[in-house]
Amino acid sequence: MHARAVAATTTALLGTAALLLPVHDARAGIVARPAVIAHRGASAYAPENTLAAVDEAASRGVLWVENDVQRTSDGELVVIHDDSLRRTTDAEEVFPGRAPWKVKDFSAAEIARLDAGGWFGPAYAGTRVPTLKQYVDRVEHHHQKLLLEIKNPGLYPGIEAQTLKVLSNEGWLDQRHLSGRLVVQSFSAGSLRTVHDLRPAVRTGLLGAPPVADLPSYAGFADLVNPSHTSLSRSYVDAVHALTGPHGRRLEVFAWTVDDAATARTVAGYGVDGIISNRPDVVRRAVYWF
Template sequence: MQIRPAAALSGALIGVSALFLPTATATATTQATAQTHHHTVTVAHRGASAYAPENTLAAVDAADDLGIDWVENDVQRTKDGELIVMHDTTLSRTTDVEQVFPDRAPWNISDFTLDEIEKLDAGSWFGPEFQGETVPTLDEYMDRVSDNHQKLLLELKAPELYPGIERQTLRELRREGWLDHRHKRRLIIQSFSADSVRSVHRLRPDIKTGFLGTPAVADLPDYAEFSDQINPSYKTIDAGYVAAVRAVDGAHGKPLEVYTWTVNDGPAAVSVAGMGVDGIITNKPDVIRDALDDAS
């Protein structure tokens, strides 16, 4: 995930003074925070992507093997209108598309059919033991998440490239049973595009949503009209900013949550948990979970 240039960062600097509390207050805050570390949700970024090729079924299973309930993924659309799970808008970094289709540069997902993409190896780049791993369709991905009894933070990636992807994704999720009363509590849909998140909320106001980025504090009420979460890079926040976010009620009348990304070491995880974030998105979910458990 990368912050969009349009996301205002000025709010990230608000409340820095909260990090320099008097000793007695700081001690009380530390004690209170230690009790909440254990409840900070750990989300496996693109699956457990430090241990298996990102956004593949192997990465979903790696997270499950580590005992991680939440996985995050990225959804895009092929030339023939099928939804697949991949982060980059091009196929070149995480598949062998340059070898299989050498004359098709720049290898945009939107220039390839699902049948062509299914011919690609999406695992060998990560390690020989993953040779033959494929790019999953959203249906295949949801089936695996369901089989593992996991929960999903689903990102609509570059929705401006795929008009109508919000409605199409919701339609597929409904067909898979993920929008019924029991399953929708295991789902959050997020995007860097405020328009996309707003569209999801308009189409299915019962579904939990998140905006990826660091809006200015003054703009938070606007985002709260269609979002339940503000999900920034951990490098752009402090305790004051997190408190400002949580002081605003989101689209479902509860305080906005903060899921921050991408934290891959224990000390950083403990630090951002101490800021009061609700979730941490990470390539190494076992490392983050264990660090938070040790700190609690």
């Protein structure tokens, strides 16, 4: 599908979805229809964390995409999940003497040479590892929202400020984006606290499921708590929702990673605000009315 047609189709579908979503009100017993987030893009259908995966999510009418950000040896931010290039590129063949092929040990130009799609299927051979700039520009092209994970921040001192700089340069820190189109998440509470201190207006999400007793300590700088669906219960979601975050709104919950309809309906029944999925179309059909 042509990119312009994809964008138009996406906008129409998402407008319909917004009209169908009821307002969440736990006291009234209403179950929210959660947002659906394409994990590493629509990664069941295209190679993860690539522009092709963003396009695939858009073609399926998915509003949110999730990605992972790491840094090259010469300071470029790139979108890739593992701290090694080995699993999702041909780095082992192109650079046979560079084991263990850590992202941080390769320049941006070297990574740009790698095939990040051939492992997924012949149709994607030659797909590249995108820079963060390229990725956010593609998300913007499709009028989507972004759940951005700062991956392994301990390996990359200062990556929080650098990530925010790229987002700012690409227009993602204006009010239109900050009000509902961007969340920065991490497993590192310290990294999120840094993001919040540098740009208090940016919404942040803590990955994992901290004990309920510890949740208030995160509410000063985190707007979401994003656990694995296997660690969830309705009581845990209610405990998160009972807290007010740094922007004066109740904390939210995005659960990961759900790929089948039955689990999606169960997790939605807990009252989560979002479900992260490699198969976002499957989840959307399960929890929406269409």
